[in-house]
Amino acid sequence: MRPGFDSEKYLEEQSHAILERAAKFGDKLYLEFGGKLICDFHAARILPGFDPNAKIKLLQKLKDKVDIIICIFAGDIEQRKMRADFGVAYDTDTMRTIDDLHDWGLEVRGVVVTRYQDQPAVRTFLNKLSRRGIKVYTHRPIQGYPTELDTIVSRKGYGANSYIETEKPIVIVTGPGPNSGKMATCLSQVYHEFQRGVKAGYAKFETFPVWNLPLKHPVNIAYEAATADLADVNMVDPYHLEAYGKTAVNYNRDVEIFPVVKRICARIMEPEQLYQSPTDMGVNRVGFAISDDRVVREASIQEIIRRYFRYMADYATGTADKAAVDRVKLLMDDLGVTELDRKVVAPARKAAKEAETQGKGNNNVYCGAALELPDGTIVTGKNSPLLHAASSCILNAIKLLAKLPDDLLMLSPEVIDSVSQLKKNVFKNREVSLDLAETLTALSVSVPTNSAARLAMRKLPQLAGCEMHISHLPTAGDEAGLRKLGIRLTSEPVFTSRNLFME
Incomplete structure (x- = not known):
C-alpha cells in the first residue's frame, strides 16, 4: 500500500x-x-x-x-x-x-x-x-x-x-x-x-x-x-x-x-x-x-474488518463478549462495508470448499487459506494429511515469488514423514500434519540439500505486512509462525476439531 x-x-x-x-x-x-x-x-x-x-x-x-x-x-x-x-x-x-x-x-x-x-x-x-x-x-x-x-x-x-x-x-x-x-x-x-x-x-x-x-x-x-x-x-x-x-x-x-x-x-x-x-x-x-487522506481511510476500513474477525474469533474461544462483535458490526454497517471487502476472505472460503470436494471420504476437516502478495496476487492453500492450510499457502506463496514451478516439491516426503513420526510416536499428538512453525523448520533443514528450498526461503521476508485469511481458527503453531513472518491474519470463528484441547 x-x-x-x-x-x-x-x-x-x-x-x-x-x-x-x-x-x-x-x-x-x-x-x-x-x-x-x-x-x-x-x-x-x-x-x-x-x-x-x-x-x-x-x-x-x-x-x-x-x-x-x-x-x-x-x-x-x-x-x-x-x-x-x-x-x-x-x-x-x-x-x-x-x-x-x-x-x-x-x-x-x-x-x-x-x-x-x-x-x-x-x-x-x-x-x-x-x-x-x-x-x-x-x-x-x-x-x-x-x-x-x-x-x-x-x-x-x-x-x-x-x-x-x-x-x-x-x-x-x-x-x-x-x-x-x-x-x-x-x-x-x-x-x-x-x-x-x-x-x-x-x-x-x-x-x-x-x-x-x-x-x-x-x-x-x-x-x-x-x-x-x-x-x-x-x-x-x-x-x-x-x-x-x-x-x-x-x-x-x-x-x-x-x-x-x-x-x-x-x-x-x-x-x-x-x-x-x-x-x-x-x-x-x-x-x-497525514500525507494522503484517501490511503489512510482505505487502510482504516481494512483494520475495522480485521477487528471484526478478531472479535468473532475471541468470542468463539470465550475471551470476548458478543457485544464487542456487535459494536464492530455496527461500525462496518455505518461505513457500508462487509467482511467480503477484505480481498482474501472469499478466496480462503473457496479454497476450503475445494478441499472438501477433493477430500470427501479421506479427511474430516477441510480448511483453506488465502494470502495477498505485495503485487496484489492472491495465493491459496488447502489442508491435507501432510500440511495445514496455512503451511500450504505460505509454501505456494514463496514458490511463486521465487518463480519456481508449481508442481515442484519444496519439502521431500521423507522430511515431512520424519516430523510426522516424531509428532505421532514421541509427542503422542493426535494430529500429525505439519503446522506453519513446523513447516518452516522443516524447510530450513532442507536448505543445505535442496536449492529450491534455499531460493524460496530467501523470499520469506517479502511476506511481512501481507494480508491473510484462513477458513478456521489457527492452531498455536500456525498463529506463531504467521506472527513472526509479520503477516496480518484473520480467520473464521470455526474450530477444526471437536476436541476441546488442541495440540
Whole structure:
C-alpha cells in the first residue's frame, strides 16, 4: 500500500510539542503514554508509513530529558490478560518492554503495580522483577476514588502511594494496555512533587482518536473498533467546544473523567496550570502528519474488518463478549462495508470448499487459506494429511515469488514423514500434519540439500505486512509462525476439531 503518513514530520512536530508542554509547568511534566510504546502495529496498519517504533524513536530524541515508569494493573496480571499482537500476557509484555527499552539505550526507573491487593500471582511478578534489579512499587486502591476528593488528595489517598524517585524533567508513564493506572500514577506523582516543593504538571500522549480529524473519519472509527471490548465511543469534546467554540474529537472515558481530573488538579496545581478540556490535556500531532487522506481511510476500513474477525474469533474461544462483535458490526454497517471487502476472505472460503470436494471420504476437516502478495496476487492453500492450510499457502506463496514451478516439491516426503513420526510416536499428538512453525523448520533443514528450498526461503521476508485469511481458527503453531513472518491474519470463528484441547 502507498504511504499515507509522514513519520519523520510526525516525530519532529511531536517532540517539539512535548518540550513546549513541559516548559509550561516549569520543573516537571508527567506524560501519560497511551497505546503501545513499542511496536504500535495498530497505528502502522491504519496509517501506512507510520513507524511502529515512532514513540521509542521519539524518546531517543529526548533521551537526556526523560525518565520512564511502567504501570500494570494487578487484575491484568491475575487474569493473564493477553497482548494480541505478540500472543503474550501483559506481565510478560512488561518484561519484554523493559528489555526492548534497554536495547534502545533507555532505562526504566521502576514498575508500578496499580490497585494491588496482595494477589499471589502479582507477588510472584514483583519478586521476578525485584530479584533482577528492577525497582518495583505498589499502589493500592484508594477508597472513594474518583469522587471523594478529600480522601484522594490527602495522605490517605495519593499520599499513601509509594513515591517513585525520578531525575529528569519529563517522566514518561506507560503501560502494556488500557486501564493500567497511568493517569492515577501521574496525578499521584504530581501530588508528591508539590508536597516536596516541586512544581509539576500532567499531560497525555494519545495517538487515537485523532482530535483534529472528523468524528466519523475511518481513522477514528478504527480506534472504536480496536477498543470495542472496552465499549469506548468517540465523541465531540463538549468542554473544548464550550471553552473555545471549536470542535475536537475525544473519547467517552476521557470526557467522563475530565471534571474529576480537573477538580483533583485544582487541589494540587496552580490555577494557571489547569486545563479547560480533555483535548487540552493531550499532546497529539498525528493529524498534521497525514500525507494522503484517501490511503489512510482505505487502510482504516481494512483494520475495522480485521477487528471484526478478531472479535468473532475471541468470542468463539470465550475471551470476548458478543457485544464487542456487535459494536464492530455496527461500525462496518455505518461505513457500508462487509467482511467480503477484505480481498482474501472469499478466496480462503473457496479454497476450503475445494478441499472438501477433493477430500470427501479421506479427511474430516477441510480448511483453506488465502494470502495477498505485495503485487496484489492472491495465493491459496488447502489442508491435507501432510500440511495445514496455512503451511500450504505460505509454501505456494514463496514458490511463486521465487518463480519456481508449481508442481515442484519444496519439502521431500521423507522430511515431512520424519516430523510426522516424531509428532505421532514421541509427542503422542493426535494430529500429525505439519503446522506453519513446523513447516518452516522443516524447510530450513532442507536448505543445505535442496536449492529450491534455499531460493524460496530467501523470499520469506517479502511476506511481512501481507494480508491473510484462513477458513478456521489457527492452531498455536500456525498463529506463531504467521506472527513472526509479520503477516496480518484473520480467520473464521470455526474450530477444526471437536476436541476441546488442541495440540
